[in-house]
Amino acid sequence: MGLDQVRIVLVEPAGPMNVGSVARVMKNFGLNHLVLVNPQCDLLSIEAKHMAVHAQDVLESAVKVATLPEALQGCTRAIATTARVRDWKMPLEHPRLGLPWLLEEPTEPAALIFGREDRGLSNEELNYAQRFVRIPTSPSYTSLNLATAVAICCYELAQSVPLHSTDEEHRDYVPMSEFKPAPLDLVEAYYQQLESLLLQIGYLYPHTAASRMEKFRQIYNRVQLQDREVAMLRGVLRQVEWALGNDKDVTEGSGNSHT
Amino acid sequence: MGLDQVRIVLVEPAGPMNVGSVARVMKNFGLNHLVLVNPQCDLLSIEAKHMAVHAQDVLESAVKVATLPEALQGCTRAIATTARVRDWKMPLEHPRLGLPWLLEEPTEPAALIFGREDRGLSNEELNYAQRFVRIPTSPSYTSLNLATAVAICCYELAQSVPLHSTDEEHRDYVPMSEFKPAPLDLVEAYYQQLESLLLQIGYLYPHTAASRMEKFRQIYNRVQLQDREVAMLRGVLRQVEWALGNDKDVTEGSGNSHT
Numbered sequence: 001m002g003l004d005q006v007r008i009v010l011v012e013p014a015g016p017m018n019v020g021s022v023a024r025v026m027k028n029f030g031l032n033h034l035v036l037v038n039p040q041c042d043l044l045s046i047e048a049k050h051m052a053v054h055a056q057d058v059l060e061s062a063v064k065v066a067t068l069p070e071a072l073q074g075c076t077r078a079i080a081t082t083a084r085v086r087d088w089k090m091p092l093e094h095p096r097l098g099l100p101w102l103l104e105e106p107t108e109p110a111a112l113i114f115g116r117e118d119r120g121l122s123n124e125e126l127n128y129a130q131r132f133v134r135i136p137t138s139p140s141y142t143s144l145n146l147a148t149a150v151a152i153c154c155y156e157l158a159q160s161v162p163l164h165s166t167d168e169e170h171r172d173y174v175p176m177s178e179f180k181p182a183p184l185d186l187v188e189a190y191y192q193q194l195e196s197l198l199l200q201i202g203y204l205y206p207h208t209a210a211s212r213m214e215k216f217r218q219i220y221n222r223v224q225l226q227d228r229e230v231a232m233l234r235g236v237l238r239q240v241e242w243a244l245g246n247d248k249d250v251t252e253g254s255g256n257s258h259t
Numbered sequence: 260m261g262l263d264q265v266r267i268v269l270v271e272p273a274g275p276m277n278v279g280s281v282a283r284v285m286k287n288f289g290l291n292h293l294v295l296v297n298p299q300c301d302l303l304s305i306e307a308k309h310m311a312v313h314a315q316d317v318l319e320s321a322v323k324v325a326t327l328p329e330a331l332q333g334c335t336r337a338i339a340t341t342a343r344v345r346d347w348k349m350p351l352e353h354p355r356l357g358l359p360w361l362l363e364e365p366t367e368p369a370a371l372i373f374g375r376e377d378r379g380l381s382n383e384e385l386n387y388a389q390r391f392v393r394i395p396t397s398p399s400y401t402s403l404n405l406a407t408a409v410a411i412c413c414y415e416l417a418q419s420v421p422l423h424s425t426d427e428e429h430r431d432y433v434p435m436s437e438f439k440p441a442p443l444d445l446v447e448a449y450y451q452q453l454e455s456l457l458l459q460i461g462y463l464y465p466h467t468a469a470s471r472m473e474k475f476r477q478i479y480n481r482v483q484l485q486d487r488e489v490a491m492l493r494g495v496l497r498q499v500e501w502a503l504g505n506d507k508d509v510t511e512g513s514g515n516s517h518t
Binding site: 017021024025027028029030051053054055096135136137138140141142143144145147148151152155158159 | 283286400402
């Protein structure tokens with residue numbers, strides 16, 4: 001089931017825009033089951049729908065219940081979120097470390113519980129959960145917007161699921177580590193072509209060319225050029241050669257070293 | 260400088276609520292410098308202030324500029340965020356992997372650039388950045404709310420800074436890994452007290468007590484009781500003993516093994 005097994009439970013949310021934003025971000029990260037405990041606002045209001053944008057389906061299929069135990073029915077695992085550090089003595093985990101636990105039993109529904117905008121969850125409500133997560137914040141402003149807290153938790157949950165298992169689109173995702181620079185011989189051919197041209201136009205002199213070329217090499221090596229970028233740079237050189245009238249070299253058969 | 264060296268740059272934001280939400284979440288995660296490139300809304304409107312809540316200072320100190328190069332003035336590092344995967348051929352990094360690079364040169368201002376709500380950044384704008392980050396999303400709904408995207412990036416940036424360096428409050432943060440269960444001898448004393456009581460009340464029989472007690476041990480060992488919880492459980496047993504009239508054992512001096 002993966003992410004789809006996790007229901008997002010909002011206890012007495014009061015802001016329809018928050019509920020709409022929550023629906024949107026849930027869908028953004030592959031979650032679909034929204035449960036509202038005694039909501040203090042209309043979850044199908046214009047404001048909620050406006051913020052949900054293309055997640056109307058999540059909003060419309062949201063379940064309203066009267067109490068937190070009803071919201072947790074059928075769940076074997078529940079995590080509550082809290083900003084408390086003073087009067088709550090249970091372990092508080094970082095979302096990155098705590099949330100993946102919800103997905104460990106892949107056939108069982110699990111719940112992630114968020115409290116009211118103004119005062120979170122009561123101690124009694126916290127006690128329905130087995131684990132507790134706190135999003136670390138700056139001491140200068142610790143109170144997160146409800147939809148922001150849900151967003152960060154949904155994001156973290158989604159990151160704990162292997163990308164390729166659910167997301168076709170991630171095939172286009174090119175992390176820096178997998179980014180392939182052009183083969184060195186292709187880059188070397190560019191350096192040769194550049195040096196040759198710079199010698200031709202008198203920018204380089206034969207006895208200092210090597211040391212000056214080192215500086216060009218340093219620049220382009222740092223860039224880690226791609227194939228198409230090398231091709232582009234070489235295209236520029238060819239164009240300069242053409243403009244200089246050197247392109248006749250090619251027709252004369254002596255320009256092979258430049259291509 | 261740490262997080263404070265990173266400016267959040269919004270290119271032509273159109274929604275005042277988004278700008279206000281961005282200010283709030285910046286302050287939540289320890290960022291203070293907001294720069295707006297040609298904003299399409301009033302950043303000190305009622306809606307913006309309403310969403311910023313206690314981050315009015317971030318909103319009021321925000322800088323408005325006409326062009327993206329102006330917003331990047333003085334920065335040596337800039338990362339642009341994009342949702343594009345089809346027509347953008349530069350490496351796209353995961354926020355967790357890409358963003359810490361902004362903090363690698365601790366004395367230099369750095370920029371994190373976000374595009375318009377509806378169409379992000381143009382290719383020309385992307386080219387002002389040296390690196391590119393994409394927040395992975397579900398293929399069923401890839402478009403993130405602007406403030407949500409900023410929130411996730413600010414959260415990720417903040418997580419890459421060692422907690423103890425800036426955040427006094429994090430001393431109260433108790434991750435599961437540092438959560439100290441009660442010393443085993445204290446828990447053992449509880450088991451002894453429990454067994455003794457269960458024998459007294461005839462729940463256990465001497466010849467099967469050990470195997471039955473194993474099941475109790477399995478339960479409480481799994482819970483990893485804390486000191487105060489062990490004290491509480493023992494308090495319950497003492498109360499039962501008192502109710503049974505066994506508390507006279509204590510006054511008679513034979514109840515020491517129960518304490």
